[in-house]
Amino acid sequence: MWCLLGATGxxxxxxxxxxxxLPWLILQRTGSATIAGVVGSAAVLPGLLSAMFxxxxxxxxxxKLVSNGADVLSALAVAAVPIMDVLVGIDAALMALLVAIGxxxxxxxxxxxxxxxxxVAKxxxxxxxxxxxxxxxxxxxxxFGGPAVAGVLIGIMGPANxxxxxxxxxxxxVLLVWFGVPRVPPRPQAREESYLRSVRTGLVFVLRDPVLRSVTLMSVIAMIFLSPIxxxxxxxxxxxxQVSPALAGLVLAAFPVGTVIGSLAYGVVAEKLSMRITLSAGLLLAGVGLALFVLTPPVYGMIALAVAVGIAxxxxxxxxxxxxxxxxxDxxxxxxxxxxxxxSGALTPVGLLAAGPVVDGFGAPFGFVVIGAGCALTALYCFFSKGIRQIDSEPQPSPGLPSATV
Incomplete structure (x- = not known):
């Protein structure tokens, strides 16, 4: 278990x-924030497509093989950036290509x-x-720790190192997964169909299973509202x-701190709670907390509110x-x-595109009312959804597909 958790971290x-x-390196080379943004956006579409296909x-x-293979290939893609920078001098197009590959x-x-x-649980x-x-x-x-560590390392070593x-x-x-995680061979039926058909089988299973279909739709709704935060x-x-950059960083860091607390606390009492009720309550409380930012509390009140939202x-x-x-x-x-x-992330661009006009037209504080309302809407859907009502029950076979047991 610890090896898998360590590898994940x-x-x-x-x-x-x-x-x-990477954006820091681009800014050093070009001085253009626009180019840095374009390079960063190069990761979005490949990430979504690769998640499915x-x-x-x-x-x-x-x-195990795919987990390790992905990390090895990610390491090679990242290593290619400083290597190419030394050999030919890296430009925005090459950087975007390497980011997309990674x-x-x-x-x-x-x-x-x-x-x-x-x-690992079994x-x-x-x-x-x-x-x-x-x-x-x-x-x-x-x-949460990545950006903080990156800031220190970039200051000491530079972005390339x-x-x-x-x-x-x-x-x-890769080493932690290879030596510390049990290997489960792939089932023969996973190789009996063509690759594209196997992708379709996964999509059809999600759409046919009432719980998975409802959880996915819930995630889509939530991400539209939460992605622009x-x-x-x-x-x-x-x-x-007019919050200083240092205090702004503390406010933003408070969310993952609260999330860590909430996740750990839930792990202790999870078996005693209804997943459906906890899911609905968490969404509703998080929405209320986000909407309260419209009151523009003092900065330390913002930090406390952000921690509370993270816990929920x-x-x-x-x-x-x-x-x-x-x-x-399996x-x-x-x-x-x-x-x-x-x-779940397919409609994220909708939220990002809509956020700008909301801020320009009504102000950023009003945006948090919109986010809070979106979370409340998602909580209501979660509470009344027929599919999510079954999340605490034993899975039933989906029509035309194998029984959904692990």
């Missing part, structure tokens, strides 16, 4: 550091590590819901309130991961997880 933190070091490899080749491996790698959690005897709570906690710690350190992190994650609403909100949201990802894993047959697990990840 290293891989997530490595990606977080890369996400900060690349994750079918997990069921065909095996979870992002292609992130989706299958993440899905493979999540697919390994039920295997091998260790630890309840799956606790493994998921700890796994999501590690994800939050990696995402910082990238070399992330190469080592990816390779260490970091890139749009909070920068405009904090600048409008902490159980959400562990619950969705557990419901997904419990509903999915030989479909990889492609189903990848499909849900891809579909």
């Amino acid at each position: 290293l891989s997530v933190m490595g990606n977080s550091i890369v996400a900060m070091a 690349g994750s079918a490899l997990i069921d065909r080749l095996g979870r 992002a292609t491996f992130d989706g299958p790698g993440m899905a493979a590590r999540e697919s390994l959690r039920p295997d 091998h260790s005897g630890i309840p799956l819901v606790k493994i998921n709570a700890w796994g999501e906690t590690v994800d939050s710690l990696g995402a 910082t990238l070399w350190l992330t190469v080592g992190m990816f390779l260490l994650a 970091d890139p749009v609403f909070f920068p405009a909100y904090l600048q409008g309130e 949201a902490g159980p959400l990802n562990p619950i969705m991961a557990t419901g997904l894993q419990q509903r999915t047959p 030989h479909l697990r990889g492609r189903v997880i990848g499909t849900v990840v891809a579909l």
Whole structure:
């Protein structure tokens, strides 16, 4: 268990550091924030496509192999940046290409590590819901610690040398999974159909299973409202309130801190709680907390409010991961997880495009009322959805597909 958690943390933190070091390197070379933004956006579409199409490899080749292969290929893609910079001098087009290549491996790698959690739970005897709570906690710690570590390393070593350190992190994650995680061979039926048909099988399974279909739709609705928080609403909100960059960083860091607390606390009591009720309550409380930012509290009140929102949201990802894993047959697990990840983020650009006009027309504080209303809408859907009502029950066979047991 600890090896999988360690590998997850290293891989997530490595990606977080890369996400900060690459734009920094571009700014050093070009001085253009626009080019840095274009390079950063090069990761979006490959990430979504690979989550759906690349994750079918997990069921065909095996979870450990895809997890390790993704980290090795990510390490090579990252290493190519400083190498090419020395050899030919890197420009925006080449950087965008390398970023897109690296992002292609992130989706299958993440899905493979999540697919390994039920295997680790079975091998260790630890309840799956606790493994998921700890796994999501590690994800939050990696995402939270990555930018802070990147800032220190870039200041000491420079962005190019910082990238070399992330190469080592990816390779260490490979070693932890290789030697510390049990291997489960892929089921024969995963190789009996063509590759595109296997991708379609994962999509059809998600759409036919009432719980998976409802959880995916819930995620789509939530992501439309939540995706603009970091890139749009909070920068405009904090600048409008004339919050210093240092304090603004503390406000933004408070969310993942609260998420870690919420995930860990949920892991302790998870088996005593209804997943459906906890999911609905978490969404509603997070929405109320976000809407309260319209009151523009003093900065330390913002930090406290951000921690509270993170705590309320902490159980959400562990619950969705557990419901997904419990509903999915072993030989479909990889492609189903990848499909849900891809579909959940499919309409994220809608939220990002709509956020700008909301801020320009009504102000950033009003944006948080919109986000809070979106969370409340998602909570209502979650509470009344016929599909999510079944998340706590034993899975039933989906028509025309194997029984959804793990």
